[in-house]
Amino acid sequence: MISDRKLEHLLLCTHSDVEYHKKTGFKDVELVHKALPEINKEEIDLSTSLLGKKMDAPIIITAITGGHPSSIEVNQKLAQAAGNLNIGMGLGSQRAAVENPELTSTYTVAREAAPDALLIGNIGAPQMEQALEASQMMDLDAMAIHLNPLQEAIQPEGDVDSRGYLENIKKTTEEMKIPVIAKETGAGISGNDAKLLENVGVKAIDVAGSGGTSWAAVETYRSPDKDMGELYWDWGIPTAASTVEVSQSVQIPIISSGGIRNGLEAVKALALGADAVGMALPVLKTSYLGEGALEKFFQKFMDQIKVAMFLVGASNLKQLQKTDLVIQGKTREWLTERGYNTKIYARRSSL
Template sequence: MISDRKLEHLLICENYDVEFKDKTTGFEDIELIHNVLPEIDKNEIDLSTEVFGKKLDSPLFITAITGGHPAAKEVNKQLAIAAENNGIALGVGSQRAACEHPELADTYTVVRENAPDCLLVGNIGAPQLNLAERAVEILDADILAIHLNPLQESIQPEGDLDARGYTEMISQITDAVDIPVLAKETGCGISAESAKTLVDAGVDFIDIEGAGGTSWAAVETYRAEDRYLGEIFWDWGIPTAISTVEVTNAVDVPVISSGGIRTGLEAAKAIALGADAVGMALPFLKNCNSQEALNTFINRFNDSLRIAMFLVGANNIEELKQSNLVIRGKTREWLNERGINTKNYSRR
């Protein structure tokens, strides 16, 4: 049953090593240029940003984590309270379970109940056109995410392996709902070509969810009887820093950089590469045992982001996006091979 699968995913992410083994996010190849004369007051740095008419106190999204099992209700409640109190955005896990099993709806409705003013992101799969409006209604969502996870489906014992017509389905979903639609990967990143196709299909927002953080091939490997395929594809995907550059150079829609980001410094690098916001999931799951732990994590993230902005002389997020940086190593090699001139970032 889908509800049992949701519980398995939660328990595996909480208790097993599900992160990439040898592939990194690529942010170690990104160096922001230190400014010895920042000429700003660190205490006055503004982390706020606006997303589709809603102001966020920080450019941080708690990206899709859970829902669809009674055990997920408390997790979503704690995340909702933290998001509301800290002025950040929150996404939920796939809502298919609630749409098909109404008795599970409260594992999602608990979010809006505890976060009345929060920017909330709903979540369905590309083939679930018939669930789109119901998913928005259940969550009272501000944005509807369409998750794309071909690798996870390939490793998942009960995976859906027929991806024909997905682009048309996405286009129909964007027409069917009256809120913005976000397309998101689940840990393998999005290429420039795919980003263009998604925007042409009507998508308003892209969350790249690149490689280097949680590997959903790894999660499904722990569930599979035969781990052979999961072990082979554990590290598959486009590193987050690379995907951020590819997508922001390819399309003109807001972009969330996520996938292995753990600190405000990495977030600053992502935003300087062109992202409008950043997302994290696993660190929030690891800290959702108490509001104190969640608030501490968020405050540390904001503090490290603010220090990074101070050290490059950026008063706000828009100024951070124009900061000089150097792209080195494998990340530069990849981007140059893909026709992106990395020197454009070093002297803006």
Template sequence: MTSDRKLEHLLLCANCDVEYREKTTGFEDIELIHKAIPELNKEKIDISAEIFGKKMDAPLIISAITGGHPASLSINRDLAKAADNQNIGMGVGSQRAAVENPELIPTYSVVRENAPSAVIIGNIGAPQIEYAKAAAEMIDADALAIHLNPLQESIQPEGDIDARGYIESIKKTVEIVDMPVIAKETGAGISKTDAIALQEAGVAAIDVAGSGGTSWAAVETYRAKDEYLGNLYWNWGIPTAASTVEVCESVEVPVISSGGIRTGLEAAKAIALGAEVVGMALPLLKDAYISQETIIKRIEQFKESLKVAMFLVGANNIKELRKCDLVIRGKTGEWLRERGFNTKKYAQRSFKK
């Protein structure tokens, strides 16, 4: 049943090797241009960001992690308390389990109870339009994410492999819920073509959730009787850095960059490529099994490392960070050039015309 699967996913992510093995996010190919004369005071740097009408103290969202099993309640509670303490955003895992079984609602509603003013994002699957209103109301959400996970469904033993009608379902969800709708991948990235289709469908934001972090093909490999498909597609997807450029250059809606982002430096690179904010999941899940204090410590480290990156490129705030110079090298540069993107413009943004 759905609830039992939720517990399996939690335990596998917390205790097993579920990250990409032969593939990275691509952020190692993104080189921010150092400024020897930054002309600013690091202590005065403003790393706050706004999304869906709410201001956060840092451009960070705890990406959709869990809910739907009694064991997930304490995890979501501690993550929510940390999000509230640090004034950042938080998403919950797929809410289908609680819509189908109201006894599980507390495993999700605990988030808003412990983060009353934070940006909170609900979560349903693309085919689950009938769950949209209930999911959003369950946690008094600020936005609703529609997750896209064809890779996971392909490997999952009980996966739903009929993806017909996704765009129409998203359009209808946008129409029936009175809040922003986010299209969110789950670790395999979003391309330019799909981003344009999603914007045309009416979504208010896109979370690229690219490859390089948690591989849901890997997670499902541990659950499958035959490991062949999971191992074959373990490293499938669009690397996060490349996906961030593909989406940011193709749509006008805000873009959330997630998928293997672990530090404020990587976040700075994602934002410099055009993202509004970033998401992080797996490290914070593992921290939640230790303590709330451990979660907060990682968020504080994220904030400080982001400030250092901004200091070193001379950016007083997130708006200025988006305009800083950078070089796209290696496989990411090759990917983007082959896909028709002009990578040179990122390296020359500060040049006088």
């Protein structure tokens, strides 16, 4: 049953080692320190707007759960934090509730707990015919179509016929009354694919690069044959490289997610061109630590963001995207070989 699989995924992510061994690539990104910041750290403004929705910080709790009775409490906690802090939140795949309406409350609880927050629905690329019904489940600000070929290929019950996805995404963007986001689930999106998605009407892209939760790892625990999942555990485009590829390829908003674990990494992602950053696994684990834990987690995260912004002299997000940074190591090697310009970031503040 889908509902049982949702619970299994939730438990595995919470209690097992499911993260990439190969990291995000953000260690190869060095922000250029400014000895004369000429700003007041206490006046740094993190507010932004994404898909027409104002947010107090460029942070999204990316798709985590829904579809099993035990996920009601998790989504309620996450949504309360999102609402209180005025940040965004993504739901887990709504397929379970489309096919079994008794599970609808495991998703709608999020809107009830956060009536004004940016709330993003979710349906898988193999189930795109359910997108319209999923979008009508509650008041959503956008619908994410999640792309998970790696998970489908490793999953014992995976759907491995991906023919027609792009055409179906195009049809979905045309029939939906809310913006459609394309998101990966941890293996990244290339600049090539991002351009194709923009051309068929997608209004934002969540790169969800490699470096965070590996769905090959999650499925390794579920599969009787461990070899395939272990072989592809680290498959994907590292988040830093994916963020650059997509930002240099499209004009639509970009969410950078996949292994971002602190405010410094978030600032690097934003400086590389992301409009917001997303996190899932650390937020899920924090949600089990009791009342107030999530808000403390995000307040610390935002304080870390402000320190990095202060040190590069950026008083807002627009200024941050004009600050200098240097891309080194394997990330520069990847991007150079792929034909992306890594030098444009190094002295852009003087342009």
